Amino acid sequence: MDEARRDRLTDWLRAASGDASLTIGRMALLSGGAIQQNWAVDVSGGHEWVLRTDNAATLAVSHGRAQEFALLRAAFAAGVTVPESLFLCEDRDIIGAPFFVMRRVAGTAAGFRVVKSDTLGGGRVACARSLGRELARIHSITPPRDDLAFLGAAPNDPCRAFIAEQRAALDRQRLPRPVLEWGLRHLERTAPPAIPAALVHNDFRTGNIMLDETGVTAVLDWEFSCWSDPHADLGWLCAKCWRFGNDAQEAGGIGPRAALYEGYGTPDDARVRWWELAAHIRWASIAVDQAERHISGLERSLELALTGHMVPGLEWEILRMVEARDGR
Template identity: 75%
Template sequence: MDEQRRAAVETWLRGASGDPALAIIGAVLLSGGAIQQNWAIDVEHRGSVEAWVLRTDNAATLAVSLPRAAEYRLLQAAQAAGVTVPEPLFLCEDATVAGAPFFVMRRVKGIAAGYRVVKSELLGGGRVALAEALGQELARIHSIRPPRPDLAFLGDAPADAARAFIAAQRAALDRQHAPRPAIEWGLRHLEREAPAPVPAVLTHNDFRTGNLMLDEQGVTAVLDWEFAAWGDGHADLGWLCAKCWRFGNLAQEAGGIGPRAALYAGYGGVDDASVRWWELAAHIRWAVIAVDQAARHISGTEPNLELALTGHIVPELELEILRMTGVPDA
């Protein structure tokens, strides 16, 4: 964070916090965050040093990503529902302060990096206990249901989340120039096996290893709410269980962290067939996102190494789609 930007943020925070003596004494850009920037800032505030995070837009964004004001209000709603989230502190919608809208939340301790999380036998009191805790967090998220005036920016809930998902993914593929028959095959399979509609709930839509802050006691924060929407709660369970988010620890089906059965138990019981449907949908969704991100680089409109590398995961996802749909020898 350059000095000009830091000074502007500091001045704004003095007004927002009501502390004219507030001072930013440290600011470090945190790793990760392909779509958003997260700055760890240490602040002298009312006689003590506090650890906060400033979250704002990165250069490369996705059209489906919610703006920071929406994400801030989602954190407020989640906190009120008992979900373990970083405490939301201040929201700045004035882009002139830091170059883009931002919000500030309290910084929490823990480990989020997927490759580290899946190797640990100690986080959250062990694999079974942690998987159960993740199920409980999802149950709290899904207790938030429309209509909610404070979440009006999410729009109307879909009457049939499964059919809406298929239509959205097919439209996204149609915008691409290269055919993707394996993904189309997967979408057709989903169409034939679509579950019956269920009442809509708030879905996090990126509840996975890597977006969960954990320590030896359990979950310290559910992060990255920028893709939240009204939908079928089974979608979050399927996304977490997708093989692509197990970080190589395939035997632990709940995000490479723990057993699927423990996740289900913590949630309070689920329709396994619906979760499996959404698990296939998760691989298709991630493949479509990867195709889109690679296209942004290849087209020359947004040259970016991370976008280019994301395209290399598409064949692996296509192979998994074929396996999950029962294609022989896939």
Template identity: 55%
Template structure:
């Protein structure tokens, strides 16, 4: 058995195996096991993370995500401890196993239930601090050599990637094309490249009643401008309707910024954050289109994926609101 061999242990008894909710890109399985013998002896609560039947093109494989988790842990980021990277032939798909952390990641609950996440000022600061620790990882990290680094600026790379997608897509999206032109004309300086999570938002971190317990879902991480993550986190599309709390629907920008700046020891160029929020809405629209196509193609029948495609007009409307008169 894989866990017994990896632990290593004399015996492993599986008490529970259940599919966890969420995970629109990957599948997560909760495993509760009793480990007999070896350094992990006792109750072991882990998550097996594996590929979904279909995927979004930009998503990393499980071996790459495992390496990203290890690098983040070494940088002091609050993440589930990655334990063992598995072989595809064991379950028919690539996978890895990480420790299971406590709490909830449900964004729609977190923005409404004040019992979750602890003090909201402190939570916003914690989230800023964790993001700054992620951004402390540079392209010099040899363990992340598999991440490609463009010689163009991050802004240019993202615009070109979006343009290539829209050029090849069968359905026209004139608002997204308009957005691309606006992004080209209003691009701020963008030369710094650090490790960006690229999906740092409410819904991708865990909280309990005391506060933050871990940052999840690293399958889109890559080298980019740190403002990409900041704009993504603050974008209206990730506030789950709690628009008064502009930092992820859970706090205020100034608290989130303060936590970030305290760890990063540098000031956020706040005058450029709106630009990156526009970019966030564009990128989320492109992902939503791909999510819907996973359902329509028949590769993975899912009501959740099908409904994701219906948010594209809402994202286009917000793009027009953000760019009006600018």
């Protein structure tokens, strides 16, 4: 961040915090964050914060910083393990984009490291149970909520709403995706009955969950949250694409599915597995969108370009899952 923006940020933080003597020490761009930027900010008084702002290009389906700030506050109030959100700035003149500031927490979220550890989160079984409990707390938030009005009305049938959204996403792509269409058709034929919607994180997976040796220290990245079937979060976490190669541990490559269910309560396993197939279709669609950010020239990035190369593997898994569900 250049000096002019840093000076403006200092002045703004002094006003927001009520500390006229506040100074910024170290600022460092944290790793990860293909869609958003996260900056570690050390300020006077020993405070360790994170500033979260937009990258040059964002996905149309992701929330803005003001909306994510509100989601974090709602989750914090519901007992979800999230960083405490502190200050929101919607003035683009400060650093060039809206941002919010939250407390920094310790731990690791790197998926390839998390799935290799037998001790992070208190051990595999204990960690999977903890993840189930975190999801149950998230899903205790139900519509309508004035503070989350930007989420719109909850769908009457979350499964059918998902199918319609994904079909629209595929229709706007430059190239046809017949395997994804085939998977959507299977979901359409096997959709379970509608149940009341709740808040879903909508990206609850290994890589967005901060862990240390004692347990979960933070659930991160709420930019895709929406009202939907709560089983969608369970299916997303259990999707093979988020196990980072540790396929035997079905709860995100971290622990057993049974422990996740035990921590959550009594989820409907058949419904979870419907959403697990849905997760592969959705992630394939997102991967195509990520690659388009690079191809368009708007945001040249090797990471975004490589994300597009994940799509054939996801399509193969979708075909395998459909075949298995059809009993062939």
